[in-house]
Amino acid sequence: MAFIEKSEPAAPRAAEAVSGNQLAAELAETLKLAVPLALTQLGQIAMMTTDIAFIGRLGSDTVAAAALAHTVFFVSFTFGMGLVSAVSPLAAQAFGARDPRMMRRALRVGLWAALFMALPLMALPFHGEAILLALGQAPAAAHLAQQYLFGLVWGILPALWFIALRGFMSAVNRPEPVLWITLAAIPANALLVYLLLYGKWGAPEFGLFGAGLATTLVNLGTFVAGVWFTARRQPFRKYHVFSRIWRIDWPLMGKLVAVGAPISLAFLLEYGMFGAAGLLMGLISTTALAAHQIALQIAAILFMVPFGVGMAATVRVGHAVGRCDPAGLRRAGYVAVALSGAFMSIMTLAVIMARFEIAAIFLGEATDTTARLTATLLLIGATFFIADGVQTTTAGALRGMNDTQLPLLFATISYWLVGFVSAYALAFRAGYGAAGVWIGLSLGTAVYATLLILRFRLLARTLLP
Structure with missing residues (x-):
């Protein structure tokens, strides 16, 4: 009886070890x-x-x-x-x-x-x-x-x-x-x-x-x-x-357009929202526009890493779809998202701690108005940076399943109905100015990331038998 009691947990531990090995390999x-x-x-x-x-x-x-x-x-x-x-x-x-x-x-x-x-x-x-x-x-x-x-x-x-x-x-x-x-x-x-x-x-x-x-x-x-x-x-x-x-190959050309055109439109919606945010900053002041451009440049540099992880997620998820491996599909998507989230969390903490020094690199003086506003926007961007990394990686995982049309709808809702409207309302109606624009950007990006994750969870359970 004592042998049985000691032996019973062995199977779950073996399963956990296999799962851990699979996650490490992924x-x-x-x-x-x-x-x-x-x-x-x-x-x-x-x-x-x-x-x-x-x-x-x-x-x-x-x-x-x-x-x-x-x-x-x-x-x-x-x-x-x-x-x-x-x-x-x-x-x-x-x-x-x-x-x-x-x-x-x-x-x-x-x-x-x-x-x-x-x-x-x-x-x-x-x-x-x-x-x-x-x-x-x-x-x-x-x-x-x-x-x-x-x-x-x-x-x-x-x-x-x-x-x-x-x-x-x-x-x-x-x-x-x-x-x-x-x-x-x-x-x-x-x-x-x-x-x-x-x-x-x-x-x-x-x-x-x-x-x-x-x-x-x-x-x-x-x-x-x-x-x-x-x-x-x-x-x-x-x-x-x-x-x-x-x-x-005209039939495959049609499939490529069906998959790729929504990707293009989603990119344009995202690019357009950040362009529109710049226009809003220009309406506030030249100081706000300059601070916005510096903070956005930092975001663009950080974004390149999860963007690369997102491209890797497209490939890894695509491989799993091709070999009809639902467990591998889920593993590939979740590992990529976790990797991006972890990286962006570390980088966000680093940016928050060094936000005044970052402003000084671009502006020379960390004490002038533009530098202080830049540091404020980088602090507000704490949630934006992480959500931005998660959304681009999850979108990449969904592309691996050829799922691009519903994410296009999500981009429209998140970036424009939530993000841009919130940015305008918070900046001009609520009186938060440049900070309000970045709060709106963060809200829109967070909603987009959340919708994409929910979509991936749903498809990962139902796409393959």
């Missing part, structure tokens, strides 16, 4: 994907920061024009990026199902979709000056912004093609080449911007057009490098993704 696989992807995103931020640093030497008017140009460009590019991002879940599901033919088809249809989308997307940057003038921007700034856009616009297609290749590489658990390419692109971008912006070492001095052209050349180079890896290096080579590439 965490290791998620990190293996997420770390290169997150570092790649940080590399993109590094290139943008380098561009602004070089452009800043031409004066504040030029920096303002570049900011306007980026606004126009990213509205256009974001739509294409969301559509091509659908390559990742489609290829990941095919990898989980051990269907190499479908993996080839997913990448090829993504490349074709990028080509079809790039041509109309280029129309917006080509008419950037007219758009900015219609929005009430100063003619001189709009004209300078158009020069930058003339250089940037040609990079849309190779950049979208590179995103498709990145999705394919991630789907086969090999995102490292994307990171290597990005790391090589950072100094190459800096050199090209330096040469073409200022006309150094015998290069023509193109000004803002040269800075945009440098970005285009770097986008083209990263795409060419991605093609070389995909066609020539294992394990990508064995999939023969470029064979018969001239054949367009």
Whole structure:
């Protein structure tokens, strides 16, 4: 009897050990994907920061024009990026199902979709000056912004093609080449911007057009490098993704659009809300707008890590869907969300503790009005940062299940009916000013994260038998 009493707990402990081993294995696989992807995103931020640093030497008017140009460009590019991002879940599901033919088809249809989308997307940057003038921007700034856009616009297609290749590489658990390419692109971008912006070492001095052209050349180079890896290096080579590439798979194209278009629209809703928040800050004061931009830049840097984890979640969940593994699906999603939540919690604590020092880095003096307001917004952002990390990772997990349409509805409700309305009401009706705008952003993001988690829980129980 005593033997039985001692032996009975053994089975639960064994089950817990197996579960613990599975969670540890899932965490290791998620990190293996997420770390290169997150570092790649940080590399993109590094290139943008380098561009602004070089452009800043031409004066504040030029920096303002570049900011306007980026606004126009990213509205256009974001739509294409969301559509091509659908390559990742489609290829990941095919990898989980051990269907190499479908993996080839997913990448090829993504490349074709990028080509079809790039041509109309280029129309917006080509008419950037007219758009900015219609929005009430100063003619001189709009004209300078158009020069930058003339250089940037040609990079849309190779950049979208590179995103498709990145999705394919991630789907086969090999995102490292994307990171290597990005790391090589950072100094190459800096050199090209330096040469073409200022006309150094015998290069023509193109000004803002040269800075945009440098970005285009770097986008083209990263795409060419991605093609070389995909066609020539294992394990990508064995999939023969470029064979018969001239054949367009229209049925799969329709599926990619059905999955990717809601991703694009959700990205635009999110991007639009933060743009609208900037406009609200501009109505409050220039001090509020400056503090908002600094706090938002910190949020953007922190966001890159959970965004990379979200891309890893898309792949890991897609693999589980492909092999019809409901337990693996749940494990992949929850581990990724927990990883993002833990990272953002640590970073949020660090930002809160160093908020005055962060303001001083950007502004020089931590005691002026703008610096104090920046520190206040970073403190309010404590809940925003965590919710933002959770929402992007959960959205990535849902994309792994091709679930993008209901999250689009959630984005509309959360970002605009809750977030923007709350930001406006708290800032102007309740009199909280800039703090009210950030409270509204935090509320909208928290609602979005909550709805996405509930959606994932529901689908994780019902999607697979």
